[in-house]
Amino acid sequence: MKEKARYTLVILLGSLLTFGCDQTPTDTQLKNGLEKDVSYLAADELGGRAIGSEGEVKAADYLADQFQKIGLDPKGTEGFFQPFTVSKPTNPHEEAVIGTDGEGITGRNVVGFIDNQSENTIVIGAHFDHLGMGGSGSLHRGDSAIHNGADDNASGTAALLALAKILKHEKHNSNFLLIAFSGEENGLWGSNYFVKNPTIDLSTVNFMINMDMVGRMNEEKTLAINGVGTSPSFNPVFDQVNSDSLKIVTSESGVGPSDHTSFYLQDLPVLHFFTGQHEDYHKPSDDSELINYDGLLLVVKYIDRLVDQLDSEPKLAFTKTKDSTGDSPRFTVSLGVIPDYLYDGKGMRIDGVSVDKPAEAAGMMKGDIVVQLGDSTIVDMMSYMNALSAFKKGDETTVSFERDGQKIEAKIVF
Known part of the structure; x- marks a missing residue:
């Protein structure tokens, strides 16, 4: 009798454990997962995750393993992986050739799929590569050092995994394609390769969400959303799903220095999520202990609500944004500042000042708001860039x- 009771208890416990594993993860579970994933990806052992490096291979293996544990279907060309090779030209005026033939640097996108038996698919992406030991993209001045890239972009990659865990257990009208891109830091290589060699029919894609640097939310809980002009369906829903009282700052352009641009150029609606620039950007100091994990969780939950709202609507219409015609200002000089892209007041607020640049020589500091440059009045980022281009x-x-x-007022020499 005791044996039978013990056997029944084991069956019940097993059923409870199975049931518990099949539930949408709690906020605590999600936050713990975010900390674990960022800490692994931004560890010194991965050496900065430069494309083609041993650390990038380890990171890709880790992501594929996580996708499998979550229960995603492989959607690369080799299981979860989509390898690509980039041949860099000897002529600096020529573009890199991205493909699978020839010699060069080999990277791997990591691609998973949630099949909801739908005609439409929502793409969610984040790049997982970084600068390795630095190189030309680094803003570090000093000896070579590991650039761990905790915010850029272990934060977005961890958010990608968290969303995969949530979406796997929710009912949705659309399928989901989740992609961790490599080669973003070198020129959007991974996303460029994917859209030209997609593992699903791109005509079925409803819209694309990109998360790049979402780990340093400030005290005002500011979240920047770029690309809002790429579909008329986007703007009406941002406030509807803002149940955490985030300060939403938007910009219309579908073009920017991150992977959503590759999808926008295929005439697909895109949104890029971003919690702001900081002085650790592209420096060895961008480490996991500086990540705001509570804020990162808020980003994940906001995107989940946004996806849920947008997924209840018909397939989104695409609209081109103004800068797509190539009339963005071009400039050959720099003030030597990091703009505060979350600032929505009048002028251009400075979030950081580079050493040995004109702004530092003029005594400018973080927090200063530029209101005039030469004869031009500065009211926003675009007017600042227009002024600089002169x-x-x-x-x-x-x-x-x-x-x-x-x-x-100060004197500037470019």
């Missing part, structure tokens, strides 16, 4: 900026 190396001008309510 100058060339060696030009002198004046810059006016506000600090603590006081207006300061």
Whole structure:
């Protein structure tokens, strides 16, 4: 009798464990997973995850293993992997050739699929590569060092895994294609290769969501969403799903220095999520202990609600944004500042100042708000770029900026 009771208890416990594993993860489970994933991807052992490196291979293997544990279907060309090779030209005026033939640097996209038996698919992506030991993209001044890229972009990659865990247990009208891209830091190589060699029919894609640098949410809980002009369906839903009182800052352009651009150029609606620039960007100091995991969880939950809302609508219409015609300002000089892309006031607020650049020489500091450059009044980022495009190396001008309510004027030499 005791044996039978013990056997029944074992069966019941087993059933409870199985039932528990099949539930949408709790906030605590999601946050713990985010910390675990960022800590692994941004560890020194992965050496900065530069494309073609041993660390990038380890990161890709880790992601494929996580996709399998979550229960995603493989959707690469080799299981979860989509390898590609990039041949860099000897002529600096020629573009890199991205394909699978020839010699060069080999990277791997990691691709998983949630099949809901739908005609439409939502793509969610994040790049997992970084700068390795630095190189030309680094803003570090000093000896070579590992650039762990915790915010850029272990944060977005961890958010991708968290969303996979959630979406796997939710009922949706659309399928989901989840992609971790490699080669983003070198020029959107992985996403460029994918859209030209897709593992699903791109005509079935409803829209694409990209998460790049979503791990450093500030105290105001600001979340930037770029690409909102790429479909008329986007803007009406942002406030509807904002149950966590986030400060949403939007921009219309579908073009930017991240992987959503590759999809936008295929005439697909895109959204890029971003929690802001910071002084650790592209430096060895971008480490996992600086990540705001509570804020990262808020980003994940917001995107989940947004996807749920958009998925209840008909397939989204695509619209081109203004800058797609190639009329964005081009400039050959730099002030040497990191703009605060989350600032929505008048002017261009500075989030960081580079050493040995014109801004530092003029005494400018983080938090200063540029309101005048030469003869141009600065009201936003676009007016700042337009003003900058009028100058060339060696030009002198004046810059006016506000600090603590006081207006300061300084001389600038480019």
